[in-house]
Amino acid sequence: MFKHLRKWFVTRFFGCSQRRVRLVSKDGRCNIEFGNVEAKSRLIFFVDIWTTVLDLKWRYKMTIFITAFLGSWFFFGLLWYVVAYIHKDLPEFHPPANHTPCVEHINGLTSAFLFSLETQVTIGYGFRCVTEQCGTAIFLLIFQSILGVIINSFMCGAILAKISRPKKRAKTITFSKNAVISKRGGKLCLLIRVANLRKSLLIGSHIYGKLLRTTITPEGETIILDQININFVVDAGNENLFFISPLTIYHVIDHTSPFFHMAAETLPQQDFELVVFLDGTVEATSATCQVRTSYVPEEVLWGYRFAPIVSKTKEGKYRVDFHNFSKTVEVETPHCAMCLYNEKDARAKMKRGYDNPNFVLSEVNETDDTKM
Numbered sequence: 001m002f003k004h005l006r007k008w009f010v011t012r013f014f015g016c017s018q019r020r021v022r023l024v025s026k027d028g029r030c031n032i033e034f035g036n037v038e039a040k041s042r043l044i045f046f047v048d049i050w051t052t053v054l055d056l057k058w059r060y061k062m063t064i065f066i067t068a069f070l071g072s073w074f075f076f077g078l079l080w081y082v083v084a085y086i087h088k089d090l091p092e093f094h095p096p097a098n099h100t101p102c103v104e105h106i107n108g109l110t111s112a113f114l115f116s117l118e119t120q121v122t123i124g125y126g127f128r129c130v131t132e133q134c135g136t137a138i139f140l141l142i143f144q145s146i147l148g149v150i151i152n153s154f155m156c157g158a159i160l161a162k163i164s165r166p167k168k169r170a171k172t173i174t175f176s177k178n179a180v181i182s183k184r185g186g187k188l189c190l191l192i193r194v195a196n197l198r199k200s201l202l203i204g205s206h207i208y209g210k211l212l213r214t215t216i217t218p219e220g221e222t223i224i225l226d227q228i229n230i231n232f233v234v235d236a237g238n239e240n241l242f243f244i245s246p247l248t249i250y251h252v253i254d255h256t257s258p259f260f261h262m263a264a265e266t267l268p269q270q271d272f273e274l275v276v277f278l279d280g281t282v283e284a285t286s287a288t289c290q291v292r293t294s295y296v297p298e299e300v301l302w303g304y305r306f307a308p309i310v311s312k313t314k315e316g317k318y319r320v321d322f323h324n325f326s327k328t329v330e331v332e333t334p335h336c337a338m339c340l341y342n343e344k345d346a347r348a349k350m351k352r353g354y355d356n357p358n359f360v361l362s363e364v365n366e367t368d369d370t371k372m
Helices: 002-018 049-055 058-086 109-120 135-163 166-172 337-352
Strands: 173-175 179-184 187-196 202-216 222-230 247-252 273-282 288-295 300-302 304-306 310-312 318-320 328-330
Touching: 049 135, 058 109, 058 135, 109 135, 166 173, 166 288, 173 288, 179 304, 187 273, 187 304, 187 337
Parallel strands: 179 300
Antiparallel strands: 173 187, 179 187, 187 247, 202 222, 202 273, 273 288, 304 328, 310 318
């Protein structure tokens, strides 16, 4: 009991300092920043203003949304006030009784702002209106109407696109907390469990992985975040997955795998990050989305397998128990991949046998020395 308490104490209070730095967090966010970017390169973000607005956080987007409408209403309100001021339609000019204003019932800056708002959002209360007296007012009315449509289209489209981004669909795809290494089909495999929390499918799903680690080339160059392809498959392949129930994907640890020379004892001392990607098309919107997560050596359990989670009820329905989604069970597993393959080679050699070219068969004649 004291051993478990000490382990909990060390993990609780000292685990933060020993925690490995991730490039990709468990929920798929990338831990990277760009420094010393030239000012000219930053202007490219304003050239691609649509993507820049979509990538903004909601608080900034709503600030731009409110500012765009209030700013345009107030700006055109000032212009309407200037038109009324130049044409001497305001009460302080004491216009005669037969005076025809450019805009009816504009008595000051407040009424000009209200007319600007009514014009741009096409409310049309019928109290204030443009007359045919001023060509400037007619041109300003047309210009504000066109610009108002553009602002409405851009801002409402940005809000709608932000809401319907496939990134939110990716939140309903979840990966197991840990990856496990155990035997599957007579081979040593690294296994990960993934589930779709919605009943709607991801069409054309494709899953793959990247192993990130620091390597040194024969020329002495140190490459940080060197990427190595990791092939993940299910029993039917790694493309066009029938993703209606949780799947257990696996990577076969063979001679070409970067995990081949690792063992149960050396795995925690390794320095790598396994990033897993799942690409697919959302069935409802036909938009392509990507889900990603990562595993560090402490999250890879050697000698475990996942507990079963799919069962069949008495009513004939298949039931998925997500309580056991990340639950693992300890199983007998080879110490390392090399041990497993050496054992298989030894068994194969024992079955085959070998010819000895120096072996000579000599016949021996038996004589019966005993006479009856």
